[in-house]
Amino acid sequence: MTTVSWVTAFLDLPPDVHAAGTHFWSAVTGYAVSPARGDDAEFTTLLPPVGDPYLKIQRTAADDAAVPGIHLDLHVSSAAESAVRAAGLGAEVVHGSEHGYVVLRSPGGFVFCFVHEPLAQRPWPTRWPQEHESVVDQVCLDIPAAAYETECTFWSELTGWPLRGSVSRPEFRHLVRPDGIPLRLLLQRLVEPATGPVTGHLDLACDNRPTEVSRHVGLGATVAADHGGGWTTLRDPAGALYCVTDRDPRSGLGR
Numbered sequence: 001m002t003t004v005s006w007v008t009a010f011l012d013l014p015p016d017v018h019a020a021g022t023h024f025w026s027a028v029t030g031y032a033v034s035p036a037r038g039d040d041a042e043f044t045t046l047l048p049p050v051g052d053p054y055l056k057i058q059r060t061a062a063d064d065a066a067v068p069g070i071h072l073d074l075h076v077s078s079a080a081e082s083a084v085r086a087a088g089l090g091a092e093v094v095h096g097s098e099h100g101y102v103v104l105r106s107p108g109g110f111v112f113c114f115v116h117e118p119l120a121q122r123p124w125p126t127r128w129p130q131e132h133e134s135v136v137d138q139v140c141l142d143i144p145a146a147a148y149e150t151e152c153t154f155w156s157e158l159t160g161w162p163l164r165g166s167v168s169r170p171e172f173r174h175l176v177r178p179d180g181i182p183l184r185l186l187l188q189r190l191v192e193p194a195t196g197p198v199t200g201h202l203d204l205a206c207d208n209r210p211t212e213v214s215r216h217v218g219l220g221a222t223v224a225a226d227h228g229g230g231w232t233t234l235r236d237p238a239g240a241l242y243c244v245t246d247r248d249p250r251s252g253l254g255r
Contacts, residue, residue, distance in 0.1 A: 021238030051123030109197030
């Protein structure tokens, strides 16, 4: 069985929007940007003031996709062994473990990696001068309808996390993460497009959505849609969509 001990989200930013996207997400989270690393200085980490990091940024190559994206790192005890199990569940191995990690695609085409990097201390939400709190705490997988059932089964079996649905919003299911894991996984069934690769976006939880949305707009985001009873969709300066939600920013942290 694959035991996922931590989840990291990678923002994959093309060169022309990398600086703007990095600056924005550092300001939105209140996290510092680490020194660059990698053969081409393409990787940075957003460093919370307390706790272990779970958000990273990659400057993609100029000949890769011209739009921003996201992928996941799943932290496990053995990347190679976990990759074998994932392949048995329907994943495709893209790159092997010669560098200490394995790159894969889910059955629906979403890129993720297995890494061995033991982390454990989940950061608390950031409290802002406006006297509210927020935190990036969820990755939503945007899944075309044709792949939805397969993808839901894959992610639940891969992580071992129970799958839960919503009576009021049947297009959403989520995986019940263990306490201490920094990112929850939400699975959204798309109407359009009906086919195509699975993509993903970040969601924030906050305890005052109008104030939090105003803060983001002041940092350069634009409002794409206000869904009223639960969340607001915005577009960051790099062009990527993400959501601010009414969920409890301290959920799963304990007190």
